Amino acid sequence: MYLRKIYTLVFLRNETQILLGLKKRGFGLNKWNGFGGKVEHNESIIDAAIRELREECCVDVNKSDLKNIGHLEFTFEGESILMDVRVFSASVYEGVPTETEEMAPKWFKYEEIPFDDMWPDDRIWFPYLLKNKLFYGIFHYKGYDTILNYEVKELKCMETFYKNKK
Numbered sequence: 001m002y003l004r005k006i007y008t009l010v011f012l013r014n015e016t017q018i019l020l021g022l023k024k025r026g027f028g029l030n031k032w033n034g035f036g037g038k039v040e041h042n043e044s045i046i047d048a049a050i051r052e053l054r055e056e057c058c059v060d061v062n063k064s065d066l067k068n069i070g071h072l073e074f075t076f077e078g079e080s081i082l083m084d085v086r087v088f089s090a091s092v093y094e095g096v097p098t099e100t101e102e103m104a105p106k107w108f109k110y111e112e113i114p115f116d117d118m119w120p121d122d123r124i125w126f127p128y129l130l131k132n133k134l135f136y137g138i139f140h141y142k143g144y145d146t147i148l149n150y151e152v153k154e155l156k157c158m159e160t161f162y163k164n165k166k
């Protein structure tokens with residue numbers, strides 16, 4: 001049995017671009033990613049997503065503007081933790097994305113996403129995000145560079161997915 005830990009991951013998007021941040025410390029160092037982190041005790045997932053976005057790139061988003069677009073799970077050979085990552089997208093927000101101690105934000109055109117400098121699994125599930133499809137993905141890693149096996153599929157509805165998961 002795995003010990004499940006819940007994380008958030010938020011992508012700001014407009015018609016032509018997506019905002020990524022270069023991680024400056026900790027897990028995923030030097031990789032481009034969305035903004036997010038661990039859900040704290042007594043904090044809802046959506047509140048954690050809003051807090052992490054504010055902490056990591058100084059942008060505020062309303063609950064109603066955050067859309068849950070995907071669910072990712074990561075396990076690592078020899079480790080008992082399962083990282084449960086809730087993926088969100090928003091196109092309405094307040095503030096200008098600004099560099100912090102944790103992340104250096106930059107807008108990327110959809111055709112220029114830097115997959116070579118991202119988590120290896122991202123190039124597998126990003127096509128769903130880019131086509132505005134809801135998705136579920138599970139990845140089992142050896143270390144942090146090698147995917148041993150995975151499964152990704154399109155979802156029709158996140159609420160139904162979570163209801164059936166319980």
Ligand SMILES: Nc1nc2c([nH]c(=O)n2[C@H]2C[C@H](O)[C@@H](COP(=O)(O)OP(=O)(O)OP(=O)(O)O)O2)c(=O)[nH]1
Pocket residue numbers: 007008009010025026027028033034035036037038039074083085119120121122
């Ligand atoms: N795109 C992508 N994101 C991932 C993968 N694995 C993974 O943990 N993430 C995300 C989920 C979280 O947003 C983030 C990891 O959270 P974190 O360790 O930075 O959490 P945190 O800010 O609370 O950590 P801390 O340094 O403050 O202790 O990376 C992956 O394979 N691909």
